[in-house]
Amino acid sequence: MVKRTSFEGDGCPVARSLDVIGDWWTLMIIREAMLGLRRFGEFQSKLGVAKNILSARLRSMVDHGILETAPASDGSAYQEYLLTPKGRGLFPILVALRQWSEEFDDAPEEIDTIMIDRAKGRPVKKLELHAEDGRLLSLADITLKPRPAPRRSRRAG
């Protein structure tokens, strides 16, 4: 088995996320879905992705509960791909990717869009991580600890 080293059994939640969305196209498709695209052809023409790849990604995302297929919406017999709550939950990841590029990209003048607060039309602030008591946290302020067994069964497998 020389497969692609699935992180499926890994206990690290970063690995588990990457196992689902950590490929080249998935997040681009999610991004377009968040901007309103729904149909196979829309994704295909907007992203320029090969149709077989798009087909495989959409199926995978449906299997993972990120997208769901809905039958109609404009009356035609075709189907649409809609974000589920789990799919919309990817929003912070896309924001984080965007803001990293905005802050550190070597050629920031090539970035062609900015994210704005729809109500005020002003740029949004940076993502913030807070402690329970409200303190703003950075990398140096956090650490990891083993997950406490929430009920019974301390290990699954």
Added chain:
Amino acid sequence: MVKRTSFEGDGCPVARSLDVIGDWWTLMIIREAMLGLRRFGEFQSKLGVAKNILSARLRSMVDHGILETAPASDGSAYQEYLLTPKGRGLFPILVALRQWSEEFDDAPEEIDTIMIDRAKGRPVKKLELHAEDGRLLSLADITLKPRPAPRRSRRAG
């Protein structure tokens, strides 16, 4: 050109980030680096990644300014890989990936660590996106607009 469809010329900042860190191993390596790993062998044994892949990823990250090589630290003649500020700037992306898994993973009991506030030992809150006036924003509250040319030169190439 059947390459891996580089997003290099793309103006979307999400695409630009993914072009640099959007592969299977890079973010795992960054994660370990944030936890304190520095040496080739440490990454290799901790992650179980093939050495040629690790070698290529480390070089790529050094090229992109995410890691830098430092000569010594423990006296030996070997080198270490240290996060640059640009590399530490990936922290929110890792947090977002972690929190998505914590919230939506189908088998959350398999997640083995939680991120805690080092000072208080309590779990951190979810990442938050705020408007300039402090309002908490979600996907429905934002939109994209074309980047205003910041000074002269409205296009680079």
Added chain:
DNA sequence: TCCAGTGGTTGCATAATAAAACCATGTTGC
């Protein structure tokens, strides 16, 4: 100097990706 450990590179097999061709259905005009 010999030998083990570190930090890689090289070669080969295989899996993922890409592009294009093909095809099944849906939809439209008449």
Added chain:
DNA sequence: GCAACATGGTTTTATTATGCAACCACTGGA
């Protein structure tokens, strides 16, 4: 109802990336 075209894919084939194992160069120690 039937061409003719659009939509939404699948199949085929070529190329690239990944994974593993073997190999190599250098370091450090006895």
